[in-house]
Amino acid sequence: xxxxxxxxxxxxxxxxxxxxxxxxxxxxxxxxxxxxxxxxxxxxxxxxxxxxxxxxxxxxxxxxxxxxxxxxxxxxxxxxxxxxxxxxxxxxxxxxxxxxxxxxxxxxxxxxxxxxxxxxxxxxxxxxxxxxxxxxxxxxxxxxxxxxxxxxxxxxxxxxxxxxxxxxxxxxxxxxxxxxxxxxxxxxxxxxxxxxxxxxxxxxxxxxxxxxxxxxxxxxxxxxxxxxxxxxxxxxxxxxxxxxxxxxxxxxxxxxxxxxxxxxxxxxxxxxxxxxxxxxxxxxxxxxx
Numbered sequence: 001x002x003x004x005x006x007x008x009x010x011x012x013x014x015x016x017x018x019x020x021x022x023x024x025x026x027x028x029x030x031x032x033x034x035x036x037x038x039x040x041x042x043x044x045x046x047x048x049x050x051x052x053x054x055x056x057x058x059x060x061x062x063x064x065x066x067x068x069x070x071x072x073x074x075x076x077x078x079x080x081x082x083x084x085x086x087x088x089x090x091x092x093x094x095x096x097x098x099x100x101x102x103x104x105x106x107x108x109x110x111x112x113x114x115x116x117x118x119x120x121x122x123x124x125x126x127x128x129x130x131x132x133x134x135x136x137x138x139x140x141x142x143x144x145x146x147x148x149x150x151x152x153x154x155x156x157x158x159x160x161x162x163x164x165x166x167x168x169x170x171x172x173x174x175x176x177x178x179x180x181x182x183x184x185x186x187x188x189x190x191x192x193x194x195x196x197x198x199x200x201x202x203x204x205x206x207x208x209x210x211x212x213x214x215x216x217x218x219x220x221x222x223x224x225x226x227x228x229x230x231x232x233x234x235x236x237x238x239x240x241x242x243x244x245x246x247x248x249x250x251x252x253x254x255x256x257x258x259x260x261x262x263x264x265x266x267x268x269x270x271x272x273x274x275x276x277x278x279x280x281x282x283x284x285x286x287x288x289x
Contacts, residue, residue, distance in 0.1 A: 052077030087116035093164035162188035191219035
């Protein structure tokens with residue numbers, strides 16, 4: 001359906017901007033610790049998945065049938081982001097317990113985290129071996145892998161996030177952080193439920209499939225939106241103290257959204273109005289705004 005297509009387009013754009021905003025917010029932190037660095041990597045991986053999805057849908061609009069190189073690029077972003085998302089999700093929560101909650105981390109959790117990294121590296125090596133054995137480019141193997149394992153990887157990441165957030169919330173003493181933990185846990189459970197439904201009804205009607213896909217994309221935005229809200233309104237991890245950076249980032253995000261709006265309107269009116277003229281009018285209106 002055309003409506004769901006535009007819902008996905010808007011949601012992927014919003015998700016990319018939300019996680020790009022978080023990347024800049026974390027990067028500008030005055031006292032980066034190992035936890036902040038790991039959180040940056042986690043947000044970067046989610047951003048890769050959203051930006052890959054956004055590139056995919058824009059390539060479809062632009063080319064109809066995208067070139068192979070473009071397909072390999074957006075699939076590679078989404079697959080590699082998903083593969084490494086699982087160990088990093090677990091590591092971020094373990095490091096939060098150690099750095100922020102001052103908890104002692106047992107050897108079992110350390111071994112489990114390290115083993116999950118080895119599994120992720122093993123998956124990447126397996127893709128390279130499969131490419132060599134099949135005498136195909138790595139891009140073709142990534143596309144095949146992405147079609148079969150992408151949703152399973154996201155479901156596993158959501159389950160790990162939900163379990164970790166539940167564990168941290170039980171230990172949390174700060175009221176604001178505890179409220180954030182509960183909301184993140186709810187968002188992860190919601191995303192996991194939609195992913196499971198999508199996997200179970202993978203062969204359902206195209207309308208249901210598109211509906212579940214749109215719900216997954218929107219659900220993936222929720223954790224990032226919650227982090228931004230608590231960072232700015234509750235000064236979570238002291239990110240809200242960076243007021244100048246926050247104002248600059250907000251202005252940049254709004255400018256990017258407006259430029260995207262100008263581009264879309266110019267394309268829609270192209271049959272009756274020159275795109276350059278439409279862009280000029282809309283940019284001139286921005287002066288008055």
